[in-house]
Amino acid sequence: MTTAWVITIGNEILIGKIVNTNATWLCQKLTSMGIQVNRIICVPDEEEDIAEVFKEAIKKKIDIVISTGGLGPTFDDKTSYCIAKALNLEYQLNQEALKMIEEKYKEKNMELTEHRIKMAKMPKDSEPIRNPIGTAPGIMLRYGKTMIFALPGVPSEMKAMFEETVSKVLRKISGQSYAETYLKVIGVPESSIAPLIEEVMEAISGVYIKSHPRGRELGEPLLEIHFSAIVDEKSKAQRIVSEAKELFKKLVVNEFREAKLENG
Amino acid sequence: MTTAWVITIGNEILIGKIVNTNATWLCQKLTSMGIQVNRIICVPDEEEDIAEVFKEAIKKKIDIVISTGGLGPTFDDKTSYCIAKALNLEYQLNQEALKMIEEKYKEKNMELTEHRIKMAKMPKDSEPIRNPIGTAPGIMLRYGKTMIFALPGVPSEMKAMFEETVSKVLRKISGQSYAETYLKVIGVPESSIAPLIEEVMEAISGVYIKSHPRGRELGEPLLEIHFSAIVDEKSKAQRIVSEAKELFKKLVVNEFREAKLENG
Numbered sequence: 001m002t003t004a005w006v007i008t009i010g011n012e013i014l015i016g017k018i019v020n021t022n023a024t025w026l027c028q029k030l031t032s033m034g035i036q037v038n039r040i041i042c043v044p045d046e047e048e049d050i051a052e053v054f055k056e057a058i059k060k061k062i063d064i065v066i067s068t069g070g071l072g073p074t075f076d077d078k079t080s081y082c083i084a085k086a087l088n089l090e091y092q093l094n095q096e097a098l099k100m101i102e103e104k105y106k107e108k109n110m111e112l113t114e115h116r117i118k119m120a121k122m123p124k125d126s127e128p129i130r131n132p133i134g135t136a137p138g139i140m141l142r143y144g145k146t147m148i149f150a151l152p153g154v155p156s157e158m159k160a161m162f163e164e165t166v167s168k169v170l171r172k173i174s175g176q177s178y179a180e181t182y183l184k185v186i187g188v189p190e191s192s193i194a195p196l197i198e199e200v201m202e203a204i205s206g207v208y209i210k211s212h213p214r215g216r217e218l219g220e221p222l223l224e225i226h227f228s229a230i231v232d233e234k235s236k237a238q239r240i241v242s243e244a245k246e247l248f249k250k251l252v253v254n255e256f257r258e259a260k261l262e263n264g
Numbered sequence: 265m266t267t268a269w270v271i272t273i274g275n276e277i278l279i280g281k282i283v284n285t286n287a288t289w290l291c292q293k294l295t296s297m298g299i300q301v302n303r304i305i306c307v308p309d310e311e312e313d314i315a316e317v318f319k320e321a322i323k324k325k326i327d328i329v330i331s332t333g334g335l336g337p338t339f340d341d342k343t344s345y346c347i348a349k350a351l352n353l354e355y356q357l358n359q360e361a362l363k364m365i366e367e368k369y370k371e372k373n374m375e376l377t378e379h380r381i382k383m384a385k386m387p388k389d390s391e392p393i394r395n396p397i398g399t400a401p402g403i404m405l406r407y408g409k410t411m412i413f414a415l416p417g418v419p420s421e422m423k424a425m426f427e428e429t430v431s432k433v434l435r436k437i438s439g440q441s442y443a444e445t446y447l448k449v450i451g452v453p454e455s456s457i458a459p460l461i462e463e464v465m466e467a468i469s470g471v472y473i474k475s476h477p478r479g480r481e482l483g484e485p486l487l488e489i490h491f492s493a494i495v496d497e498k499s500k501a502q503r504i505v506s507e508a509k510e511l512f513k514k515l516v517v518n519e520f521r522e523a524k525l526e527n528g
Binding site: 008011012013014015016017018019020021023024025026027028029030031037038039040041042043044045046049072073074075076104105107108110113115116119133134135154180189190191192193194195197198201208210211212213216217218219226228 | 369
């Protein structure tokens with residue numbers, strides 16, 4: 001199983017000013033490639049915090065680490081420096097990145113100031129990721145078993161860079177596929193459905209089933225049941241979730257005459 | 265400074281099915297009380313992951329840890345058990361919690377099954393938090409320097425329990441106040457504004473200034489500048505952010521004739 005961490009850098013998330021939709025978007029993309037995200041971690045714009053979380057991901061031998069935020073011209077854009085610090089790598093001017101930045105500002109007849117050049121400083125051996133929308137290049141870096149991708153926090157830039165560069169690299173890494181399906185159960189409390197979920201998960205290997213209460217446990221119970229599987233073949237993943245759903249339906253209908261089932 | 269971690273438990277966040285609005289809501293509330301959130305961590309419904317993140321918060325002597333999710337009747341609702349495990353406390357039936365649950369199901373003429381009783385099992389010395397909307401009680405527990413609050417993931421339940429119980433406890437803990445103000449700068453790239461931000465932060469003690477690019481660095485630059493302060497008095501925090509904003513305005517107008525400024 002290919003594992004991933006999504007790291008979100010920025011005080012604006014931690015003061016509740018901004019909802020972390022970047023992480024949700026990335027998690028959808030990674031999951032659909034059969035990659036298992038097992039952390040989203042938001043850290044403030046502080047050197048120690050940022051470096052710590054990269055260090056931890058490396059220590060845990062996570063396959064893929066994708067960060068958003070903290071790449072830019074201001075004093076609190078510290079991601080690149082912190083990755084270098086965390087991995088004990090030299091923090092140096094990347095010539096390819098500098099060229100990317102130089103071209104962008106030249107087009108507008110603007111000079112390279114200290115704050116603009118800063119966006120080209122990266123950990124040694126980084127490969128800059130082209131930013132087709134903004135100015136700050138992203139960072140791609142292999143460290144031992146881990147592939148690190150640092151992207152900007154501006155959603156349009158982050159998404160464009162993921163689609164253009166990151167996704168292509170990831171497709172080569174992950175050999176897994178993901179499938180999911182849903183079912184709505186109306187009229188039965190979650191606490192009554194709980195043992196049936198366990199029964200299906202025991203019967204069908206590889207499926208994960210989670211119930212999401214959408215109504216009220218007592219009064220108007222409405223559950224959304226989510227079946228998912230990550231295995232080595234797409235068709236196999238699909239078969240697993242379908243079989244699990246069918247078995248689950250049977251058990252519910254058998255046990256609860258009052259239950260109403262709806263697909264999707 | 266009172267510090268907090270927000271922990272979100274649940275695979276649905278990590279597969280990108282659900283945006284983590286619970287964390288954003290909690291961060292807003294905590295920040296407005298002068299509490300500094302320095303992590304949001306999302307973990308899967310796995311014992312080891314959940315226990316690990318609580319252990320880490322305790323090790324780092326975080327003042328307040330609030331988790332959402334994983335309190336309920338299904339097999340993958342493991343938060344309570346994992347807190348007990350992380351802190352090496354007995355995991356036992358809490359009589360007060362059991363009474364809360366018993367009453368709820370009794371009203372509907374429903375029996376206490378094993379999966380329902382499970383919601384009353386808590387780490388030793390926990391205080392159950394009343395759930396005015398759903399059935400699963402929350403958990404309040406002091407461990408050394410750290411106050412732990414475990415709340416359900418259903419937003420309406422989480423919010424009601426925070427307002428009714430958690431917020432009252434937190435108000436007693438935090439002695440700090442928060443203030444913020446905004447300013448829009450139109451027509452100047454972020455890389456040109458960067459040195460002025462540094463100048464203001466050096467001149468005015470206690471202010472934190474962050475620029476959020478909303479337009480395009482090259483072409484149509486639009487920046488939202490956020491000034492914030494957490495100090496011991498509300499009026500002092502407000503004075504700091506106002507002074508910083510005024511000084512910043514002066515510097516921008518002086519340096520960039522083309523700049524347009526807008527409040528809010």
